[in-house]
Each structure stands twice: as structure tokens, then as C-alpha cells.
Amino acid sequence: MKKNSGFLILAILAALAVSCATESSVKVKVVIPGSPAVRLDPYREIVVAAFWQETELKDFNLNQALVNYLRDEIEHQFKGKLSSKTISWENAQMTENKDFWKQLLPEPQGCLILTGKAQFTQDVRKALLAKDRRAIDDGPFTPEKAWAARKSFSLKLGIYLIKPDTGEVLFQRDFQEAMDYEGQKQMAEFAFFDLLQKIKLKLFRLLFGSEKIQERYLLSR
């Protein structure tokens, strides 16, 4: 009887030791929001201010389009308030002028200024291309080569996030996108928004992060 109870205790202890020693893990797939390059959640308002523009285009107010676009798009993702402000740039180095940004807003606490430098250019590229011989023959004097024209647009954006209470630059990133369009009727506005859309994807990944599916181990002991 005594021997049996001894064995029983030993068996229980062994079972407990085994159960304590083994580690049980579960591999799970977790959708993890990407970590943004800058934390925007401590701020209550973002003020989108006019950009420095190197060259202006005829019949197209780039600054207005840019400010409105960024303000509206950021508003969908940012939990705080969005507004816009017109400022007059004296030169491209004004981002470093802390005093200017410090006096810009009446209540700078908890605000961020989004501004930057923009350059939108367009040019026409022409090339002399060999004519397709399979095309309908127009007679003995058909030229062997023909001119092909493409309209090329390029958008450079330098985005700055400035803290108006200190005038410091919190975040800075340069973006550049270019696109060619066949045919010369492509309007600058359409091209601008195509390019801006591409930049937005990259910018928002940095400002708000992007979701990723990753594997993690959960422990159940």
C-alpha cells in the first residue's frame, strides 16, 4: 500500500514536471499596421500651407491643386483636423527659417504645418521612327520614317512637416515621378494628378504606415 502511494506521488510529480517543461507555441498570421516614419497621433491639426514653386505653368494653378488634394486626402486618414493656409514664399530656403514658422499660426500648440517645394515640368519629346512596312502603302513616295511625339511630365515634391511651436522640421522627404504620354493633347492637369497619385502612395506609407501580414508566435504556456 505504502509502495503504491509512493509510486503514485512520483507519477504525479513526473507528469507535472513534463507539463511544466514543454513549451507550447502557436504560429499565427497577424495583419500588422506598418510603423509610420513620424507619429501624427499627438497632433490635433495639420495645416497644409502653400508650396514653393520654381516655375509656374500657364492656365494651371498647381499650388491650389496640390494644397487642396493633400488636404482632402490626408483628411481621410488623419484623426484630427485639416486646414489650409496661403503663405508667400520669399525663397526656397524658407523651410529653415524657424522664426517664420513660429509666427505663422495663432495657436501653434498641437499643430503641424505640411508644406514643401514643388516642381512640375512638361516637355515634348520627338523621335524619328522607322515606318511599319506592313502598313497600307500610300504609293511610291511614302517616307520611310515618321516623326513620333510624346509628351513627358515630371513632378518633384519635397514634403516638409514643420512644428509651428518651435519652427523645427519634424519630417522631410523628397519624391519624384515622371510619365510619358502618347499624343500631344494630354492636358497638364490630368498628368499632374496621375503623378500626384503615385507620390501619395509613397508619402502615405511613411505618414500612416501600411499593413503587412506577418507571422508571430503566441505562447500558450
Next chain:
Amino acid sequence: MRKNLVAALALICLSSAFFAGCGAFRSADQLKFGVWASEKNLWDEAIFRWKKALAANPKSVGAHNNLAVAYEKKGLFEEALKEYELALKLDPENTYVKSNYKNCQENIQAPKKETKDNKDEKK
């Protein structure tokens, strides 16, 4: 007399082991429940369970690790890092926690590195 003393000592040992074990079992149950909840995508419930597991057993590596995963899922990266570090302090050689911690760190550093590279390019 001696027999009684041995019996009393054995009783004390058994009861203390029982109550200590109860705490550990409560913690393990909460841990498992939390894992089940997370698999059903009920992450708030999972966090609640793992916090309870920690209250019952503050040295639970599993609870710290799982809470860190849940914080990552919620985008609370600083809190996640803190929990991973606590788990690694308790069990520095745990390969699962080490792997999770490494991935979490990489996620946090990636956008900062991208911004730094951009600045370097400009220089």
C-alpha cells in the same frame, strides 16, 4: 509526536504547492483562452485575458510575449517592444520571443531607415 510533525509539514507543503499551482493554472488557462480569442480575431478579449494571466503570474513569459503581439497588431509598437523586452528578461533564450522581437524591431526601423537614406542621398 514525530509522526504528527512530519504529517503537518507535509500538509503545509502540499497546500502551498496547491495554491501556488492554482495561480499558475489560472494564468495558463487565461493564456490559452487569450490564444483562442486571438485566433478568432478577438484581440481585445485576448489582451484582457493575457493581462489577467499577468496579474495571476507576473513572471509569465507567454503573457508578456502574447501581449506584445497584440500590441503590434494594434499598432502600439512602443508598448509591444516593452513587453517583448520584459519577456526576454525573464527568458533570454526563448527562440519564439526572440523571433517576434526581431521582426517587430525591423518593422519599426524600416520607415525611419528609408527617411534617413533619403537625407543621405540629398547630401
